[in-house]
Amino acid sequence: MNSINFIHVLRAFAAFLIVNSHSDKLFPAGLSALGTGGSIGNAIFFFTSGYTLSLGIRKKGYDYLPWLKKRIVRLYPSFLVFTLFSLVVLKEDYRWYDWLFFNGSWFLQAIVVYYIVFFPLIKYLDKYLGIILIVNYIAFACFFLFTYDHASWTIDFMDNPTRAHWIYYFMIMLLGAIVSKNDSIFSRVGKLHLQEQKVGWLALMPVLLISVIVFYIPKYLFTKLHFDGSIQFIYPVLLVIMTYAFYLMSLRVSAYLNTSASTSFNQKIIFVSYLTLDIYIVHFSIVHAIGDSSIMFPMNYIFAIVLIVLSSYILKKSSDRSLDFFSKDKSETSN
Structure with missing residues (x-):
């Protein structure tokens, strides 16, 4: 597992930013603004999901219902194991539909x-993905114009009841699918792969x-200069541009890491990348608990990161075993 x-x-990187965005209470007073980057x-994350899922759909010829069932089933074990832990150990209160519909987790x-x-x-519409992305943005724009209060900044509030962020994050998922299609056309080792062959570090760093x-x-501009709130209109466009810039940078970073002498850092990155979903599920409770403790910064931040990764690994292993158990039981019953 040396190649990254x-x-x-x-x-x-997505896992780190999501955790950091909810860690504002871990920073000293006056530095809480450093707890950002969630968007x-x-x-x-949605970009990588769109990229990898679209490759699988194109190459393996899945049927819709089996594919959908497989994807959804993979989400539940980690969520259910942690919800059960929260109910028994953390004494959290859950309603019956919380277990079925990921209540409290807009992400899932x-x-x-x-x-x-x-x-x-x-x-069925793979060649029209660019057009669909534009239509998606137009749908967001209409939603924004007719449902949003332009007097306040709410575009990146994930608990906003309008759920507009569901619309523009799907744009990012479509972007991942579009990029994956281009990458499959232009070989990564060929001269036609524009991103890797022609864009160097000196260009990428300023762009990013x-x-x-x-x-x-x-x-x-809105918060400091009381600018017109309709400026939120361009938020998804800027998010698309920035996500693509991070994609370009990740190509260079991975290429550099693959040529480095040491592989231990690569292995750590790969390890964390496989825990992304589980990190998302556990980090809220851990950050909240450590934020209420007497541990001082920066030890509280470091301790939170270590505990989140460890807990995520345990959750991943537990959920995988649960999924294997039920899959095995089902196969034995059908024989």
Whole structure:
């Protein structure tokens, strides 16, 4: 497991940003603004999902219902194991439908909705993905104009009842599918792969930095200068641009890591990338618990990261065993 793929780099980075965005209470007073990056992390995760899922759909010729069942079933074990742990150990209160519909986790709910729509788009409308992405943005724009209060900044509030973020994050998933199609056309080892062959470090670093700065400018203008709230209109476009910039950077980072003498760092990145879903599930409770403790910064932050990774690994192993058990039991019953 020495060779690292750019998907591993992106997923590991997405996991870190998502955790960091909910860690504001771990930072000292005055530095809580450092607990940010959740929107970027979410976008990167949905990009990688769109990239990998579309490749599988194109290459393996899945049927819709078996594919959908397989994807949804893979989400439940980690969620159910941790929910049971929270109920018994953490004394959390759950309603019956929380167990069925990922209640309290918009992230998992959105993924299921995306799965339902994503497969037929790749299967039957693959050559129109660019147009579909534009239509998706137009749908968001209409939704924004008629349902949003432009007097406040709400575009990146994940608990917003309008669920507009579900619409524009699906754009990012479509972007991943579009890029994967281009990558399958232009071989990574061939001269035609524009991103890897012609874009170097000196060009990528400014592009990435500028895209991040530009992404945060609208929110800064609104909060600091009381700019017109309709500026939120361009938020998804900036998110698409920034996500693509991170994709380009991940290509270079993975290529560099694969040529480095040491492989231990690569293995750590790959390890974290496989725990992305589980990290998302466990990190809320851990950050909250450590935030209420007396541990001082930066030890509280470091301890939280270590505990989140360890807990995610345990959850991953537990959920995998649960899934294997029920799959085995089902196969033995059918024989």
